[in-house]
Amino acid sequence: MPNAALELDSVTRRFGPVIAVDRISLAIEQDEFFALLGPSGSGKTTMLRLIAGLEQPDEGQVRIAGEVVTDLPPYRRGVGMVFQNFLLFPHKTVAENIVFPLRMQKMDRAQQQKQLGWILELLHLQGLEARYPNELSGGQQQRVALARGLISRPALLLLDEPLANLDRELRSEMEVEIRRYQKELKIPFVYVTHNQEEALTMSDRIAVMRNGRFEQIGAKTEIYTNPASAFVAAFVGHANRLDGQLSEIDGGLARMNWAGGQLLVPRPADAKSGDRVRYFIKHEDLEVTAAGLNGGGLNGHVANDINQVSGTLRDIIFKGQTANYIITLPQGTDLVVSDTPRTITLKPSDPVIVRWPAGSGACFAAEGA
Amino acid sequence: MSAGSFGFGRRVAPTAIILAAGLVLLYVFLYAPILYVVYTSFATDVVWPFPLDFTLTAYEDLFASSLYGEALSNSLKLAFGSAVISTFLAAGGAIAVLRYRSRRRGLVMFLFIAPLFVADLLIGISILAFNARVLGLPGNLVSAMAANAVQGTAFGFLIILAQLVRYNWSMDDAAMVFGAGPLRCFAEITLPTIWPSLFGAFLIAFILAFNNLEITFYNLGAIPTLPSVAWGSLRFGLGPELFALAALVNAFVFAIFAAMYGLMKTGLVKFGYRGQ
Ligand SMILES: Nc1ncnc2c1ncn2[C@@H]1O[C@H](COP(=O)(O)OP(=O)(O)OP(=O)(O)O)[C@@H](O)[C@H]1O
Ligand SMILES: [Mg+2]
Numbered sequence: 083m084p085n086a087a088l089e090l091d092s093v094t095r096r097f098g099p100v101i102a103v104d105r106i107s108l109a110i111e112q113d114e115f116f117a118l119l120g121p122s123g124s125g126k127t128t129m130l131r132l133i134a135g136l137e138q139p140d141e142g143q144v145r146i147a148g149e150v151v152t153d154l155p156p157y158r159r160g161v162g163m164v165f166q167n168f169l170l171f172p173h174k175t176v177a178e179n180i181v182f183p184l185r186m187q188k189m190d191r192a193q194q195q196k197q198l199g200w201i202l203e204l205l206h207l208q209g210l211e212a213r214y215p216n217e218l219s220g221g222q223q224q225r226v227a228l229a230r231g232l233i234s235r236p237a238l239l240l241l242d243e244p245l246a247n248l249d250r251e252l253r254s255e256m257e258v259e260i261r262r263y264q265k266e267l268k269i270p271f272v273y274v275t276h277n278q279e280e281a282l283t284m285s286d287r288i289a290v291m292r293n294g295r296f297e298q299i300g301a302k303t304e305i306y307t308n309p310a311s312a313f314v315a316a317f318v319g320h321a322n323r324l325d326g327q328l329s330e331i332d333g334g335l336a337r338m339n340w341a342g343g344q345l346l347v348p349r350p351a352d353a354k355s356g357d358r359v360r361y362f363i364k365h366e367d368l369e370v371t372a373a374g375l376n377g378g379g380l381n382g383h384v385a386n387d388i389n390q391v392s393g394t395l396r397d398i399i400f401k402g403q404t405a406n407y408i409i410t411l412p413q414g415t416d417l418v419v420s421d422t423p424r425t426i427t428l429k430p431s432d433p434v435i436v437r438w439p440a441g442s443g444a445c446f447a448a449e450g451a
Numbered sequence: 452m453s454a455g456s457f458g459f460g461r462r463v464a465p466t467a468i469i470l471a472a473g474l475v476l477l478y479v480f481l482y483a484p485i486l487y488v489v490y491t492s493f494a495t496d497v498v499w500p501f502p503l504d505f506t507l508t509a510y511e512d513l514f515a516s517s518l519y520g521e522a523l524s525n526s527l528k529l530a531f532g533s534a535v536i537s538t539f540l541a542a543g544g545a546i547a548v549l550r551y552r553s554r555r556r557g558l559v560m561f562l563f564i565a566p567l568f569v570a571d572l573l574i575g576i577s578i579l580a581f582n583a584r585v586l587g588l589p590g591n592l593v594s595a596m597a598a599n600a601v602q603g604t605a606f607g608f609l610i611i612l613a614q615l616v617r618y619n620w621s622m623d624d625a626a627m628v629f630g631a632g633p634l635r636c637f638a639e640i641t642l643p644t645i646w647p648s649l650f651g652a653f654l655i656a657f658i659l660a661f662n663n664l665e666i667t668f669y670n671l672g673a674i675p676t677l678p679s680v681a682w683g684s685l686r687f688g689l690g691p692e693l694f695a696l697a698a699l700v701n702a703f704v705f706a707i708f709a710a711m712y713g714l715m716k717t718g719l720v721k722f723g724y725r726g727q
Contacts, residue, residue: 186630
């Protein structure tokens with residue numbers, strides 16, 4: 083097997099009492115788009131800085147293309163990086179900024195210009211060569227930062243929330259673009275973000291990080307459909323959270339007592355009857371219909387392998403392609419259902435029924451219970 | 452146009468008048484003596500130069516005297532050397548204070564600027580005594596440069612610090628990731644961004660050392676500088692050539708600042724970096 087593009091071996095970094103990165107091991111393959119997803123302070127930036135050599139690990143080893151680089155300074159590691167606030171050199175023109183890595187490599191001028199032409203075309207930056215960074219729009223600055231990171235075709239490109247400072251429209255445009263560059267150039271990308279949609283759109287594989295550790299690492303579809311912990315279930319995608327107690331175990335499924343009724347949920351590992359659990363079901367897995375003839379009063383009811391709950395439609399939040407239906411249940415909690423806005427003709431304060439397949443969603447032992 | 456503009460038939464707010472008058476008085480306070488010296492340098496009678504009886508004899512006397520020529524050359528050397536030393540020390544100090552966080556940062560900073568609160572006379576005598584008694588060094592141009600650099604460093608430190616606090620050190624991280632070693636990093640990224648403050652520190656240290664009498668005097672003794680020659684010739688009264696000298700020194704300093712201002716205005720040189 084050829085060497086992985088990047089390997090971390092039980093890497094740890096402490097700042098006083100804080101363990102920013104806690105015994106992380108990881109291998110990233112040659113043409114992989116890898117996303118590091120986690121909330122603020124989970125250690126994502128510290129991990130990138132450890133890979134780049136801007137931080138030294140207290141323990142563990144970093145290997146790039148099979149070579150141990152743990153003791154090499156950043157300028158000997160040959161990685162590229164795109165920083166959150168771009169960090170373009172303000173006194174250098176766009177062209178000077180972009181060829182900076184090539185100049186540091188002492189590449190000859192003709193070759194530099196050739197590479198510059200190539201990357202300017204790839205990133206649609208022609209005509210901006212002579213401008214200074216403060217004469218560019220946010221999106222253009224972003225492209226320049228990306229060009230500077232990519233021009234030397236580094237062994238690895240690290241991206242630290244590169245889209246965080248862009249407006250929404252530009253962001254979704256750049257998400258697609260960045261993924262395209264990665265696939266075209268076949269350079270492994272390590273992409274840090276706290277935005278789960280970004281991670282899901284762009285990456286092949288995702289590691290969800292929390293308190294310096296990986297909660298889960300896997301293909302993005304796996305992370306999305308099969309969260310390994312309550313934290314991942316809550317963090318990735320949009321899910322309703324229902325707290326209840328198991329009453330009956332039935333193979334891979336379990337009955338959960340909830341709000342006076344019962345729901346059929348996946349059985350958490352090692353769960354016993356009587357355990358307190360937290361159940362997550364994604365907004366788009368639910369279906370809402372008018373209560374109609376078969377009436378209300380279904381407060382947690384399983385029929386024909388369908389979980390059913392009745393409630394009152396409180397509000398419809400139109401999102402374009404989808405709409406969120408906010409349903410208030412009799413005991414006061416809210417459920418959110420995401421559906422196409424055309425399919426139903428419901429009005430606020432209509433009685434409704436929410437249905438979803440029994441056993442779908444994810445269920446975990448309640449934390450600290 | 453609103454209140455505050457000085458036009459016919461327009462109402463002017465009384466506060467604006469008071470403020471304007473205050474400003475004028477302040478400028479008079481600052482500049483009247485200097486303008487008086489310049490004015491008098493062109494007068495035949497320096498004791499009571501009103502009305503002006505224009506003459507250039509004071510300047511002719513000044514240029515005829517070989518003493519002033521030698522003194523000027525010494526003063527320029529002294530000022531240049533002292534400014535170079537000050538700028539290096541101040542820049543190193545300011546960078547270190549900002550880059551390496553320490554709980555004693557306040558104390559470190561205070562110790563850099565503390566020499567500003569020590570009288571020139573004391574600095575001069577102490578350095579002379581220390582050099583002569585402890586180190587066994589004679590007073591010469593070099594020791595005078597070093598002595599003047601004490602205050603130059605303190606001022607320079609303040610000036611450089613003021614710009615450096617706004618410098619984004621992550622910029623160096625970026626340069627390093629892209630292959631620049633520490634020296635390359637400083638030359639390519641840090642220096643082009645902070646050089647105006649280095650230049651400012653250099654100018655201030657230069658002017659301080661150029662004008663200094665006490666510190667220089669104790670460390671140079673018989674070697675003439677402009678301030679010491681001027682001081683010496685005071686023994687024979689306030690001669691016309693002293694007015695000419697004062698006028699020229701002021702013109703020189705003024706010319707430096709006017710040149711800087713001009714460079715900035717025309718955009719030929721940008722002080723401060725092109726911020727975001
Ligand atoms: N230089 C430092 N000194 C002390 N503590 C630090 C330092 N850098 C990071 N930390 C701490 O390490 C932890 C992880 O920080 P890090 O910047 O890696 O988080 P992050 O996941 O990038 O967060 P964000 O999404 O907000 O950027 C935090 O608790 C932070 O306070
Ligand atoms: Mg971060």
